[in-house]
Amino acid sequence: MSAVPGVSPDPGVYSLPRIVLTVVASSIVAGALIGLLWGALVSGQQFLIAGGQPAVLLPKTELNRYNAGAIFACIGVPFGIAVALAAWQMRRCRGVTLLAAIVGAAALGAAAMAATGLGVQVLRFDSITDAVPVGQVVTTAPGMATPWMLMFAPLASAVTIAIAALLSPHDDLGVGDALYGPEEPDAELEGSETDRAGTDQVGGLSAANSSVTRNA
Numbered sequence: 001m002s003a004v005p006g007v008s009p010d011p012g013v014y015s016l017p018r019i020v021l022t023v024v025a026s027s028i029v030a031g032a033l034i035g036l037l038w039g040a041l042v043s044g045q046q047f048l049i050a051g052g053q054p055a056v057l058l059p060k061t062e063l064n065r066y067n068a069g070a071i072f073a074c075i076g077v078p079f080g081i082a083v084a085l086a087a088w089q090m091r092r093c094r095g096v097t098l099l100a101a102i103v104g105a106a107a108l109g110a111a112a113m114a115a116t117g118l119g120v121q122v123l124r125f126d127s128i129t130d131a132v133p134v135g136q137v138v139t140t141a142p143g144m145a146t147p148w149m150l151m152f153a154p155l156a157s158a159v160t161i162a163i164a165a166l167l168s169p170h171d172d173l174g175v176g177d178a179l180y181g182p183e184e185p186d187a188e189l190e191g192s193e194t195d196r197a198g199t200d201q202v203g204g205l206s207a208a209n210s211s212v213t214r215n216a
Helices: 016-041 064-088 096-124 147-167 175-180 187-215
Strands: 045-048 137-140
Antiparallel strands (some): 045 137
């Protein structure tokens, strides 16, 4: 797709820094809100306070720490896909810069999700302190199992963009059509075809008149 001579995109609309900032800010806000949901879904770990010994983790809640990480990953994957698909609609900005912005936005959104979710856990569950009496069962926050769970969202975004780019029918990913509109037929070519059709019609009428005159 070649650029139309004398036509350029509106700089007020085509503002890559503004679009990147919008993608990043939206992802952080959305991630923070989703983190509230994650923090409300997880189950805590229960510890039995033993006198003079470390608290004993009850076996029935031993896996809740890993379940919390799995829930975070399951939420992070569709979150990363949603970020990628939403940003991909901005056709005029498609390219390496937008890809980096999408992956970075998904990573920051996942970090915001973890921060708000862990904050909700702190508010929901208790903590083990010296003031807890012996024999008491305390339910603590499960956490996120491992920080590697933060990688699921940006990884899902990168894979989504890669698939979208492979499925795009345009060599430039549709950037040219978004900037200048679909390519129109050459006006001069249309004019020449119209003139040729008119000439052929006039020639046909002249031949018909000559035939009538000869017969007369």
